[in-house]
Amino acid sequence: MKNLQKQAVKCMRYAIGFLAALLLAVLSGLLGAASFAQPIVILDDQRPVTDLQTSGLTWIDSGAQATITQLASSKTRPPMSPAQAHTVYALGSQAALWQHYRFMKSADSRQDWVLQFPLPLLDLVTVFQRSPTGDWIGQTAGDTVAVSLWPEPGRYPQFQLALRSGSVHDVYVRIQHATRVNIPIKAISGKVRSHRQQVEALSTGVVLGALLLLIVAGATQSLVYRDRAYGWYALYVSVMTLVAAAWTGVASHLLWSDSGVWADLAPGCLSILVGGTAPMVVHHLCGPGAGQKWFEPLAYWLGAASLPLAITYAMVERGTGVIIAGTYVIAVVVLGMRRAIIVWKGRDMVGFWVLAAFMPLALAALLMLASTMGLLPVSSLSQYGLLAGLTLQVPLLLVALNLRSRERHSMEAREQAMATQDALTGLLTPHLFNDRLHRVVSRAMRHGEPAAVVYVELANYDYVKRTYGTAVAEQSLLRSVIKLRRILRDVDTVGRVDEARFGMILEGVSSREPVNEMAARLIAAGLMPLKGLQPDVVLQFHVAGVLLSEKLADGPELSHALAHLLDSMAARTRRPIRFLEPELTRPMPLDGDSRDDSNRDLDSKPVRNYPKL
Known part of the structure; x- marks a missing residue:
């Protein structure tokens, strides 16, 4: 019996100890939560930038019906939980995220402080602060609100903190965003913010200015050279510049600051439109290609589909629109890279440069899309990656375009040369030689300018062709041209007038001696x-x-006459150099001019009257 009593007492002791430990743990947890429930962020000039992602309390209002009065009242305040870093919120179009922060300005701080949300695509954010009279005052910003109505116009929402020294300042934040998002929030001093804004403005201005110069250069070259590839390049860079400006908040701040609706739609719509121009740029750079004839109609279909897809993006729910735009852009980029790889495998360096141009842009687009959908935390790389990718892509595409343009111009020059020059020998074609001959004869008739016309024939060409074949015969023609070039002057005209016959025009030659000498040397x-x-x-x-x-x-x-003279020569003639017989007679002059000079002189002499003897 005593043993049973001892065991019962021992069990009671263990139970009481366990309950006491459990109560102590619960109390410590509650005390810890209570101590963390209202964290105070000390703003000190020594730390000009403070990340606030873990410094506040959060609560998701599923119906977006709660007011600031309910949140600030201790009676109606819902339970708020500590914020976690890099949290991805899926609010949708119906919910709202509330955040609560407590700030205190250090005694030695002399700076003004700003609450920043460095996310240009954030839909709607409202910051509530108490006025000196104790009322709650809300200020709203976001890309669904015209930037001109923001309290601090800029690329992304930011709000001045009305801090009073020595007192705790409560701030409530209400956020709405249609897609999954990780929301960065910072407290930054006014001096550091001003410096960062200047650096951002300088870097953005340099990039956009360079892009504008490339757009003007591409449009000008398209008009001058009549090359549609430069026109598509200028259009692509123009739309891509607007896309970069829209995603970074520059466009909503500077271009359409009075339209909140378009500021919200612009990033997605413009991304789809630039996806429509990309296949056309790739097609004009890489060309149709053998075995890749499917790419041209596909490029046109993708380009034509961009406009209805952009309209669809503007009409559907934002989450669905982001999926449509992301899928379309990724498909276009993958297709362009595949086409570039095929061209590069064909040992065409244009394909390499096109691939190098699309790689950084594809990575930047994937990173930005992932951060927009909340799959990755928002960072400076995700915000400025598109701008960096565009900065790399545009000059690389220009390199590929210049290579392709040089090839096309070279091909056009060869085509023009083939119309004026013989394909085998490089001499003038018969019609151009006859045109030069007509001009020389006309000058000789009008002004009496001396010239000689010489025809040279490779007499054993037919024998060489029959005996050794076409290749050796063509080689003989080329050797003949080389020997002709050596004995002719630079000003002399030479052309191929028949299969094995060459014509020469020697201007300024007035005797047979230079012709004989040249022919003998040849x-x-x-x-x-x-x-x-x-x-x-x-x-x-x-x-x-x-x-x-x-x-x-x-x-x-x-x-x-010269051709007939050559045809009349025997193959083994001893007189391989012959001239056309000169004209020995002239046409009879007209009757009015038939009198000779002597008669004309007699008629002109006066009649003298001699004196009679």
């Missing part, structure tokens, strides 16, 4: 063997020429 050079050439083929030339001072006729007549 024939001798053709007969000299070329060391190392296999097969060893000599070049046999026949030369036919005419001096315009000896025989003056129209260009086609001269060409026909």
Whole structure:
């Protein structure tokens, strides 16, 4: 019996001890919660920036019906919990987030203090502070409110803290945001805020100014060169500049500060529109490509779909709109990068530069989309990543555009050269040579300018072609051109007038001697063997020429006569240099001019009357 009593007493002791420990733990927890329920943030000039994400209490009003009077009253105040760092809130369009902060300005602080929400896309935030009379005064900002109505106009919401030295200042914050969001909040001194605003304005101004210069340059080059790729580039950079300005809050602050509705819609709508221009830029840079003909119609369809998708984004609920815009932009970026990779694999450096341009922008877009949807905490990288990605993308795209433009201009130059120059020899084509001949003959008829027209034929061309093949025959033509270039002056005109026949115009030549000398040198050079050439083929030339001072006729007549003279030569003729016979007679003058000079002199002499003897 005694043992049972002892055991019962021992159990009672353990139970009482356990209950006492449990009560002590509960009391300590309550005391701890009570001590943390109203944390006081000391604002000191030595710490000009204070992160407040863990310094307040939070409560989510699911119906967004609570008022500041209910929150501030001890009787009707709902239970608020300590805030956690990097918390992602999914408020939707119906709920509101309340935050409570307590501030005290240190005795030695001489700065004004500002409450900042460095999130340009924050929908709506209202800050409540007590006035000197004790009433609660609310100030509202956010991208659903026109920036011109903000208490402190800027890129993101910020509010002056009406602090009084030596007293605790209560601040209540009411936030509404349609999508998942991590909300940064800071208390910053006025001096540091002014310095940061100047740095931000300088960096943003430099980037936007450079982008504007690139837009003007692209539009100008599109008009001058008539190249649509530069036009698409200018359009893409223009819309992308607006997108960067909208996401960073610059556009809502400076461009459409009087429209809260458009400030809320602009980031998503403009992102979709810039996604529509990106495939066109990639298409004009990378080209259609063999086996990739599907890309061009797909690029046009994606571009055409951007406008209805932007309208849809403006009409649907914001969470759905963000999913639509994010999916579309990511699909466009992935498609463009895939096209660039295919082009790069084809050993085209344009594909490499396009890929390098889209990589940082794709990473920045994913980071910003993730932070907008609350998947990642908001940071300076997520805020300014798009601006940095754009800063890298635009010049890299310009490099790719310049490479492609250089290739196109080179191709156009070759096409123009093919219209004026022989594809094999690089000499003038027959129609251009005949045009030059017509001009020289016209000058000779009008002003008597001396010139010689010479036709040269590779006499053994047909034999070489039959014996050694087309390749050796074309090689013989090229050797002939080289030898012609060596003996001609820079001012002389030379063209390929037939398969193995060349025409030359030697201006300023008034005798046969220079022509004979040139022809003899050419024939001798053709007969000299070329060391190392296999097969060893000599070049046999026949030369036919005419001096315009000896025989003056129209260009086609001269060409026909010289060709006939070459055709009349035997393959092994001993006179490989021949001239057209000069004109020995002149047309008879008209009757009025038939009298000779002697008769004209006799008629002009006066009749003298001699004196009679």
